[in-house]
Amino acid sequence: MEHRQGFLGKYVFSFDHKVIGIQYIVTAILMAVIAGALAVIIRTRLAWPGVGAKAFPPEAYISFVTMHGTLMVFFVVSLALSGLANFLIPLQIGARDMAYPFLNMLSFWTVVPACLIMLASFFVTGGAAASGWTAYPPLSAVKEAVPGSGLGQTLWLLGMALFIFSFTMGGLNFLTTTLNLRTRGMTMRRMPITVWGFLVATVLAILAFPPLTAAALMLLADRHLDTSFFVTDMLMGGKYRALGDGTPLLFQHLFWFLGHPEVYVLVLPCICMTFDILPAFTRRPIFGYRPSVYAMLVIGVLSMIVWGHHMFVTGMNPYVGKYFSIATVIITAPFSILGVNLLASLWRARMRFATPMLFALAVISAVGLGGFGGLFLGTMTSDIYFHDTYFVVGHFHLMIGTVTLLSIFGATYFWFPKMFGRMMDERLGRWHFWLTAGPMITIFVLMHMQGLGGMLRRTYDPSLYPYNEHNSTLRLPITLLAFLLFLAQSIFVWNFTKSIFKGEKAPANPWEATTLEWQAPSPPPHGNFGEQLPVVHRFAYEYSPGEGQADFVPQTVEKTA
Amino acid sequence: MTADALPAPVRAQSNRVLVVALIATTAMLFTAFAAAYLERSGARGWRRLDLPGILWANTLVLALSSVAAEIARRSRARPFDAVKDRSNVASFTGKPQGIARWALPASVLLGLLFLAGQAAAWAELRAEGVFLPTSPYASFFYLLTAIHAVHVAAALLALSVALTRARILGLAVGFWHFMGIVWLYVLLILKVLG
Numbered sequence: 001m002e003h004r005q006g007f008l009g010k011y012v013f014s015f016d017h018k019v020i021g022i023q024y025i026v027t028a029i030l031m032a033v034i035a036g037a038l039a040v041i042i043r044t045r046l047a048w049p050g051v052g053a054k055a056f057p058p059e060a061y062i063s064f065v066t067m068h069g070t071l072m073v074f075f076v077v078s079l080a081l082s083g084l085a086n087f088l089i090p091l092q093i094g095a096r097d098m099a100y101p102f103l104n105m106l107s108f109w110t111v112v113p114a115c116l117i118m119l120a121s122f123f124v125t126g127g128a129a130a131s132g133w134t135a136y137p138p139l140s141a142v143k144e145a146v147p148g149s150g151l152g153q154t155l156w157l158l159g160m161a162l163f164i165f166s167f168t169m170g171g172l173n174f175l176t177t178t179l180n181l182r183t184r185g186m187t188m189r190r191m192p193i194t195v196w197g198f199l200v201a202t203v204l205a206i207l208a209f210p211p212l213t214a215a216a217l218m219l220l221a222d223r224h225l226d227t228s229f230f231v232t233d234m235l236m237g238g239k240y241r242a243l244g245d246g247t248p249l250l251f252q253h254l255f256w257f258l259g260h261p262e263v264y265v266l267v268l269p270c271i272c273m274t275f276d277i278l279p280a281f282t283r284r285p286i287f288g289y290r291p292s293v294y295a296m297l298v299i300g301v302l303s304m305i306v307w308g309h310h311m312f313v314t315g316m317n318p319y320v321g322k323y324f325s326i327a328t329v330i331i332t333a334p335f336s337i338l339g340v341n342l343l344a345s346l347w348r349a350r351m352r353f354a355t356p357m358l359f360a361l362a363v364i365s366a367v368g369l370g371g372f373g374g375l376f377l378g379t380m381t382s383d384i385y386f387h388d389t390y391f392v393v394g395h396f397h398l399m400i401g402t403v404t405l406l407s408i409f410g411a412t413y414f415w416f417p418k419m420f421g422r423m424m425d426e427r428l429g430r431w432h433f434w435l436t437a438g439p440m441i442t443i444f445v446l447m448h449m450q451g452l453g454g455m456l457r458r459t460y461d462p463s464l465y466p467y468n469e470h471n472s473t474l475r476l477p478i479t480l481l482a483f484l485l486f487l488a489q490s491i492f493v494w495n496f497t498k499s500i501f502k503g504e505k506a507p508a509n510p511w512e513a514t515t516l517e518w519q520a521p522s523p524p525p526h527g528n529f530g531e532q533l534p535v536v537h538r539f540a541y542e543y544s545p546g547e548g549q550a551d552f553v554p555q556t557v558e559k560t561a
Numbered sequence: 562m563t564a565d566a567l568p569a570p571v572r573a574q575s576n577r578v579l580v581v582a583l584i585a586t587t588a589m590l591f592t593a594f595a596a597a598y599l600e601r602s603g604a605r606g607w608r609r610l611d612l613p614g615i616l617w618a619n620t621l622v623l624a625l626s627s628v629a630a631e632i633a634r635r636s637r638a639r640p641f642d643a644v645k646d647r648s649n650v651a652s653f654t655g656k657p658q659g660i661a662r663w664a665l666p667a668s669v670l671l672g673l674l675f676l677a678g679q680a681a682a683w684a685e686l687r688a689e690g691v692f693l694p695t696s697p698y699a700s701f702f703y704l705l706t707a708i709h710a711v712h713v714a715a716a717l718l719a720l721s722v723a724l725t726r727a728r729i730l731g732l733a734v735g736f737w738h739f740m741g742i743v744w745l746y747v748l749l750i751l752k753v754l755g
Contacts, residue, residue: 096566099575172582176575206586211593218597221704226694245606250597
């Protein structure tokens with residue numbers, strides 16, 4: 001196997017999936033600092049609406065909300081997951097690298113300019129895009145609508161186009177690698193469940209992103225080539241503007257056709273990584289491997305036909321709404337299987353409370369809380385009341401904020417020894433856990449409460465509306481918790497950076513786990529497994545197999561008669 | 562670099578999965594456009610246009626190109642149908658004999674002719690004063706044909722690479738057939754639906 005030499009080849013334009021994975025993760029951490037800072041600014045505004053109103057007008061507020069959402073969904077969680085997928089898939093299936101290493105390098109270096117374009121859009125005339133992370137027209141389609149609808153929105157579309165291109169290239173690699181490069185004995189049913197999670201997520205992404213690409217192309221044509229796919233005649237600033245007969249709602253359909261599967265693209269791998277962390281600390285096999293895999297496949301199919309539940313308040317035909325309600329509530333069944341299996345994996349556990357395990361346990365709570373709120377939003381009758389309130393903000397932050405981030409943190413603590421050959425600091429990890437999971441879950445549960453009280457979302461100054469007053473008491477506590485949450489992340493950044501250089505040396509298998517990546521050295525060399533690829537002889541989670549036997553049996557151990 | 566470290570059958574199988582995934586993602590793109598078209602055609606201000614007659618000639622050219630590509634593919638694949646060892650297809654570099662030698666270059670040329678024909682169709686519409694923003698139907702016509710043309714150009718690139726690298730021939734031809742099917746789909750949308 002050829003080794004590329006020199007700094008550029010080894011750390012910058014590397015073809016090695018492990019280096020690319022770490023590059024993705026570091027990029028995600030950098031973007032998270034910016035996106036988190038935006039959240040802090042937003043919360044400051046909501047707690048003290050009158051303060052500094054001149055320096056921070058409503059236009060800037062919606063622009064910051066837009067960019068917070070965009071960066072968090074696409075450039076933090078998606079990138080971190082791309083990184084973990086890059087790092088884990090070849091190691092867990094026993095491959096030397098991705099099927100197309102060059103394509104892999106290209107997909108990372110396509111997302112870097114996308115990040116830079118998104119960040120640059122803060123500094124152009126009018127500021128960054130201000131039409132929400134969903135980019136609804138007409139705000140996104142009419143250049144003069146708000147300041148952010150100008151160059152900022154164009155850059156947003158450009159950045160997203162590059163992101164989709166990169167994500168698709170990455171997905172093609174994950175798919176071909178998982179299906180074709182598994183080592184001898186690694187059947188689909190012996191794969192660690194994380195690989196299943198990434199597989200389902202990849203297929204969803206490959207099928208669901210094109211409609212957003214189509215929508216983005218039509219939006220660009222509306223903005224720059226005078227077509228009228230989405231724009232319609234309207235009054236703007238008191239003046240009548242003849243823009244055509246387009247249908248803004250069409251964009252919402254195309255967007256949510258991606259948007260809903262995207263939720264599962266993010267959440268399924270996270271739940272699966274949690275499944276993968278649990279057995280090393282419960283010393284039990286995970287509960288219900290096969291039902292979980294089947295449940296994920298069902299969720300994948302269903303997730304593509306329920307997008308309308310994001311649009312109940314658009315005046316859709318009630319019969320259509322009824323269909324979307326029923327289809328959405330059906331997802332509860334397979335999703336509950338996943339949740340219950342997570343919980344049942346703790347049954348008769350011999351717990352070891354290391355940091356990754358703490359995060360995994362918190363993920364289980366967040367899945368339960370977030371999933372419960374989803375019931376009320378999936379049903380049209382209750383959603384019409386909740387839709388424009390903080391209930392929705394709380395709900396989706398619990399699912400695609402808390403579940404994903406807690407699980408990504410857990411995964412980072414868990415696989416860090418494999419990435420860098422050193423352990424992360426356990427004491428700092430615990431501090432980070434309590435100061436992250438605590439505030440995070442509290443903040444978003446409190447937002448559900450605000451929503452129940454009818455507090456409107458997308459509001460720059462909630463004190464302007466008298467009916468918001470009765471639930472104003474929670475605004476300040478939430479903001480203070482948000483400050484705490486943001487500051488606590490410095491513990492993680494410090495721990496991560498320090499441990500790369502000064503952490504305690506890690507053995508090959510510090511958690512005494514069974515899957516293939518732990519049978520390779522820490523960190524694995526180029527090509528991962530030395531001369532001979534490992535051969536797999538058994539299921540991925542053989543812990544405590546029986547009386548008088550070893551505590552755990554790695555997948556590479558041959559079966560004795 | 563590690564590309565060469567993979568055994569040929571694994572590489573061939575990966576390529577096959579890659580092309581299937583590419584076809585799936587492209588199909589979803591055009592499905593989304595079709596859905597948008599259907600929705601839009603029910604709204605106010607919808608009026609169809611007469612499309613240039615040259616589109617039918619282009620359709621024929623594209624069909625002939627597909628046939629030529631298929632001839633090229635079969636002329637190279639034949640020895641393996643005999644031995645029934647499909648896992649070895651990737652390593653086969655046998656040269657086709659007789660007229661089949663010209664099938665692949667002919668297919669590429671016909672593909673280029675198709676693109677030229679599409680450009681002629683756009684020129685004809687522009688000469689009639691029909692531009693992208695003229696009407697919603699015109700917008701969809703230009704958008705669908707242009708996106709299709711971009712994909713055709715990419716597929717032609719793959720076919721041209723297959724001129725010298727025989728092992729990707731089957732996949733390039735497969736994607737090329739898919740481009741023909743998408744073109745029929747675009748025509749179906751534009752002529753029949755809405």
